Amino acid sequence: MAGSSKRNQNDKRTRIIDAAIQVIAEKSYHLARISDIAKVASVADGTIYLYFKNKEAILLTIFEEKMEELIGIVRLELDAITGAEDRLLCFIEQHFIQVRRHPELARVLQIELRQSSHFIHDYRPESLWEYLKIASEIIKEGQEEGVFRPDIDPFIFQWSLFGALDELSVQWILSKKRERFPFQQVAQQIGSVFLSGLTTK
Amino acid sequence: MAGSSKRNQNDKRTRIIDAAIQVIAEKSYHLARISDIAKVASVADGTIYLYFKNKEAILLTIFEEKMEELIGIVRLELDAITGAEDRLLCFIEQHFIQVRRHPELARVLQIELRQSSHFIHDYRPESLWEYLKIASEIIKEGQEEGVFRPDIDPFIFQWSLFGALDELSVQWILSKKRERFPFQQVAQQIGSVFLSGLTTK
DNA sequence: TTTAAGAAAATGAATAATTATTCATTTTCT
DNA sequence: AGAAAATGAATAATTATTCATTTTCTTAAA
Structure with a gap:
């Protein structure tokens, strides 16, 4: 599908942000592990670092x-x-x-x-x-x-x-x-x- | 001096609290090291734990x-x-x-x-x-x-x-x-x- | 349409750095 | 002498981040 790559990228980025909101709201920022966010977003831990410089950048x-x-x-x-x-x-x-x-x-x-x-x-x-x-x-x-x-x-x-x-x-x-x-x-x-x-x- | 021991204890406790206020105000809570506070209060790192359960307890x-x-x-x-x-x-x-x-x-x-x-x-x-x-x-x-x-x-x-x-x-x-x-x-x-x-x- | 080479994206196990806290030892007080 | 207080070097636990490897996607030639 044309453009599907870009769209999927956006989806993944959005999924990470949404997952972060959910996990941080539930466990608080310091207890929200990158691996928790990754799991909820259905991506690997390392993938998050392709979209965000570090944990704080997500926030x-x-x-x-x-x-x-x-x-x-x-x-x-x-x-x-x-x-x-x-x-x-x-x-x-x-x-x-x-x-x-x-x-x-x-x-x-x-x-x-x-x-x-x-x-x-x-x-x-x-x-x-x-x-x-x-x-x-x-x-x-x-x-x-x-x-x-x-x-x-x-x-x-x-x-x-x-x-x-x-x-x-x-x-x-x-x-x-x-x-x-x-x-x-x-x-x-x-x-x-x-x-x-x-x-x- | 009678009572000097107790007074010194209080002095030490007060010194730690005052040092903590000073160091935390200057460097922020997470960057304020126990060793920084100890240094300003002129006590050993371990001494702080005789007066406070942990870092957060100081706060x-x-x-x-x-x-x-x-x-x-x-x-x-x-x-x-x-x-x-x-x-x-x-x-x-x-x-x-x-x-x-x-x-x-x-x-x-x-x-x-x-x-x-x-x-x-x-x-x-x-x-x-x-x-x-x-x-x-x-x-x-x-x-x-x-x-x-x-x-x-x-x-x-x-x-x-x-x-x-x-x-x-x-x-x-x-x-x-x-x-x-x-x-x-x-x-x-x-x-x-x-x-x-x-x-x- | 198929194929294949190269690029891009994704993975997740290993790492590396940090520092609050402990506790065996020493010093000071009673 | 014995108790209490203080010391500070060693520890221990944590988890964000990295990166060698794998997977997926893109492109263009056959």
Whole structure:
């Protein structure tokens, strides 16, 4: 079949990434053996090194590719909405929707990734900044529209909001009884607090 | 000198903890060798194992003891203040004050600790919950006083606030140019947003 | 269509490097 | 003298990574 070689290559690469997400989410990054990932992906250990420089590169690739995917989805959702207030609420809601939709990926991105010393200390997470930029852009829009307080620094605000979203997601992921963090209510409450705090009186 | 043996023991234990904070803050947890810590503490490698079960136990001990210390300080500061609104602002301010006062410790608690798989996955961080409880208690007080919205869930709010404080501290710690996060302004902005979002109209 | 040579991809057993931890010995204290 | 504390060289266990070998794919000549 024409092109089947290339397609199979992609399949194999995808299989490795998917297997890594699954295994790392289940056993944690440090306990996830390359051989575990290889087994789940149905490839030999060595094959992984044809596609990734080393174990950590798998983690960083997951981050980069999945974040870009997420950013695309969120941007698309936001395009359908006008008005800074509703757009901010949509952003908050989408964050939780995506976490719930892909809990294994969320665990890797929000918990395991941070056990990579390299990621924390040296890596420039461009796509994280792109994600944050979505939030700060909404703030700026709102300030231009006059619905958001002009004295709020979008840079500080974006980190506050991200911190809150992130922490609550992490607690949801880690909690055994996830009912303690009902997403619908969590999103509504965060949205309500941040929005009230942000809007002009 | 009477009691000098016991005091020296404590000295040695304290020296190890202080050395660990210093070395881990500088090199990161995984690159911090037991022998590095021992050297800075002026003890033999083996001596560390007379005081701590293993490397991770040092990290957990730092967490427990320093968090208790922090909680004591913050509680003391709060005791001097009445009114839920001012108490919440004080809590926020204190968080940043302590981070700036002990940047190496903050780095260990807020960044390196989270590279401990055990801490993330199995450990019950009682003293973190005690710290969060300070926040949620203030909310409840405010709700009873009638100055805070009764529809806000203190449990969700405490995590949102903590997430925001934590994320901004982390960014301050990691940023080369810390001027990008002027603490005074950051504390003021977070306080302003969370308070406006929380107060009854 | 068949074949075969060479290239590319995949394999997985062997390796190599690392460093937390131990413990036989020494030093200090009571 | 005996106990307690401290030492630091030796150990032991781990697993990511490598690479010699095998398998699969590609191409083009017969």
